[in-house]
Amino acid sequence: MSPMATISELRPAAIDVAVGFTLPGRHARGRLVRLGPVLGEILSAHAYPAPIARLLGEALVLAGLLGAMLKDADGQLTLQAQTEAGIVDLLVCDYKGGELRGYVRFDADRLAAAPRPTLADLFGKGYLAITFDQAATGERYQGIVPLEGGSLAEAAQHYFAQSEQIPSFVRLAVDDSGHVAGGLLVQHLPEGEEGRDRLHTRLDHPEWDHVRILAETVRDGELTDAELPLETLLWRLFHEEEEVRVLGAVGLSRGCRCNAEHIRSVLSRFSAEERATMADADGMIAVDCEFCSRAFPVAIGDLAD
Template sequence: MENQAETFSDKLLGFTLPGRDARARVVRLDKVVDDVLSAHDYPAPITHLLGEALVLGALMGGLLKGGAGQLTMQAHTRTGVVSLLVCDFRAGEMRGYADFDADRLEALGANPPLSALFGEGYLAITFETGPGERYQGIVPLEGDSLAEACEMYFSQSEQIPTLIRVASRAGGSGRVAGGLLIQHLADGEVGRERLHVRSDHPDWEHVAHLASTISHEELLDQDLSMEAIAWRLFHEEDEVRVQQGALLFRGCRCSADYYTSVIERFPAAEREEMRNDDDKIVVDCAFCAKEFELAI
């Protein structure tokens, strides 16, 4: 591994194992996750869920080439307690939001399983890599975690063996969340035809076994750098190549001008129905909880 400043929180770290045809991303969120959660007064199960979702968004968004494009992850259900969970990543800018039934959530207790939160839901993962370049995969929300559903996405939609580990907890100064994503790539090159990628490939079995030993404590330890995590897991490999990733921060693309441009597309009669008792159209952003009074 190269000598460089170590990475601890709110920044992506990538690394590859050239001898094993594997690539990985590691992330730990500190201020970012607190900034996103502060927009709403979420109960504990939702802060835990959204913290995990933001980690997954950062890990998968970090796979975009050159830091360009956008990754959006949405979990939907018509029957579950959480009707919508969404987060996205664009060049390090992150945002997230959850919509849920508070009364039904309270009845589930302190630590409800994923199945109780979503019922029969599905997870949609969308990569936008450039103008008009968009692809999406949809998988059922099955298993014990959002991470398992994301592993299923890569297995079914991209045929890439993938292991993901995510951890989230409330600390003394706020919530901390972290994660590791590692993948096996044919011939060790991104973008080549994946004809020979197999989940039982001996190199992948070796990498997956070592990666699976990562603990929640290591992912969340703010005194343990992400370079140290990569070294702990793979120090016996011939080579570990580390690449610094994007700085992560909470962002939102809402603005009065943007919402005005959207509302202006509606017919005049529909815009009149949108007006409140003060004859004004007010739009609130679910991501940042800001309200915009539109001059229309």
């Protein structure tokens, strides 16, 4: 991540990027994300109906907001919705090194019966699992909260309130075309946060109320305006603050990590007997990637014993 800068020093950044910032005088930090071509690439792998494409767009933005907070450059953030009796059977997105990927599996017949599905329609009695994998230390942290509220953004706020005890504001938006999505995450970091028991963090801290009220003025159209530099939006939201430190911009890209070499390596871990049961009559094992909708045929004879 580039060194901290003032807003005036931040290079213009409008699309497929995450920008971090802090408000030192208010003990707050945040991220802005906007996706365009990257979103289009990910959605193009599947012919998603509009409500599902919008949901995946919001989830990818959320993955970008959370993943860009990782200090470990090789770390990974995984966001997964575990559902029960909902239209969506599975939603999973992840972030690693600025690369995003995502996939939704859903019941098309149930979606057709609910053309404007609510969060409850989509997920039923569902749970949101957010997992942080730190490559440098090998540590893994996971938080799980019910998918409650009227939107994925509200569910994410519940996650931070319950799992992290950090007052947070999340806004996610997808434009009418479905091809541009954006989001804002702002969090309160109370005085003495380092080494402090977060269970005692006040959710009604006056500084946080002030920051939250400013953040709530963000409009969906601002988050999805590909011509509006994110530093300009930051200035509009927080220009009256004593100081806004910008942590730099992280470029975002589509990053499905499937390839023939990796798949052969995974299949080689199975026994010869197990591989034989996977193969067809011609001795080929067909492996499909749900993320990019590509098929990888692998011949048993190409696998090491």
